[in-house]
Amino acid sequence: MRWPVFAVFAFTALALEVSLRNTLRLDSLWGISPSFVACVAVLVAVFANRLSALWACWMLGVLMDLVQPGHDGVRVIGPAAIGFVFAGYMVTLLRTMVFRRKAITMGAMTFVFLLASGIVSVCVVTIRSWYPDEGGGSWSPMRALASHALEALYGGVVAIPVGWLLLLTLPIWGFPATTPRRGGWF
Secondary structure (H helix, E strand, O other): OOHHHHHHHHHHHHHHHHHHOOOOOEHHHOOEOOOHHHHHHHHHHHHOOHHHHHHHHHHHHHHHHHHOOOOOOOOOOOHHHHHHHHHHHHHHHHHHHOOOOOHHHHHHHHHHHHHHHHHHHHHHHHHHHOOOOOOHHHOOHHHHHHHHHHHHHHHHHHHHHHHHHHHHOHHHHOOOOOOOOOOOOO
């Protein structure tokens, strides 16, 4: 994987995430919005080797932690970073069972990615709310899980056209060859 290409796409996705969040927000469903950063993370997790994919997911998760305030308005590095690494690992395990070069695969894997990262980040924030002096009185883990599930569904739908566009850029990423060698048993 070419890391400069990853950096360009990561910061582009982060800019789209920040700028289009209010435009694509569904206020009738707890204010959910899709994640463009998750689409880039899924592309990397599906095509890169496992170690590169996990590092890339960790970096994207840290960026998401820096952009999104926590449930109490404080920016905490950790919930999204840990969630993105866990979700990236899940996608690397599932990538052998799917057709990688299909836009519908990008949508389905983004749904799985966002659901897994949402569950982990809710667990981390819930554990953090148990600390004394944290004031976790308004924190509702079940509401947060439901919000993350709806956000995963919305993100999976949006990831189909975004994933199609990202799949068009595969030649510049420098991922390892994903097609089997021809002409022999080995």
